Amino acid sequence: MSVGNAAEMDEIRELNAQMHAEEKRGADGLGFYRELLDQTLRFRRADGTVVTRDEYLIGLVNPENRRDQIEPDGPIDCTVYENTAIASVLLRVKGSNAGKPFSGVFRNVRIFHRDAADKPWRLKVWFNDKVPDPNGRS
Numbered sequence: 452m453s454v455g456n457a458a459e460m461d462e463i464r465e466l467n468a469q470m471h472a473e474e475k476r477g478a479d480g481l482g483f484y485r486e487l488l489d490q491t492l493r494f495r496r497a498d499g500t501v502v503t504r505d506e507y508l509i510g511l512v513n514p515e516n517r518r519d520q521i522e523p524d525g526p527i528d529c530t531v532y533e534n535t536a537i538a539s540v541l542l543r544v545k546g547s548n549a550g551k552p553f554s555g556v557f558r559n560v561r562i563f564h565r566d567a568a569d570k571p572w573r574l575k576v577w578f579n580d581k582v583p584d585p586n587g588r589s
Contacts, residue, residue, distance in 0.1 A: 459531040463563065466572060467529075467538050470561075471521040478512040489564070489573040497557055497581045518546040524556060524585065536563040536572065541582070556584045 470487070473480030485508065492504040502510070510516050522543045529538040538561045545554040562576040 463529040463536045464527045467527045475518045489575045494577040497579045515550040520545040534565045558582045
């Protein structure tokens with residue numbers, strides 16, 4: 452088994468950080484997510500529902516779904532195995548879903564794949580779970 456080099460892991464960390472910034476942009480982040488999300492994406496939301504790529508994109512552009520804050524609480528952990536990468540990040544998020552305010556701490560685990568080392572990473576699987584605040588804050 453070959454574990455990715457530091458440059459590949461930095462690339463995955465940067466890609467995850469860009470995901471956070473683009474999600475906060477809402478509809479303006481649509482182009483980024485169209486490129487990143489694989490056609491076969493399955494995204495498990497914190498409420499347990501599973502959505503497809505297209506369903507995620509529809510939610511992203513809905514003005515009633517807003518992200519005012521998405522900030523990592525600690526490092527973005529990642530491992531690269533050849534053409535597959537796994538990232539895990541704890542996020543503090545505030546915003547609204549369907550116009551209803553929410554906030555909390557969420558563990559995001561993301562699995563990326565690329566067809567070859569010279570091809571772009573695509574997000575294939577994304578898990579989002581609400582977790583207890585490690586610092587006792589909300």
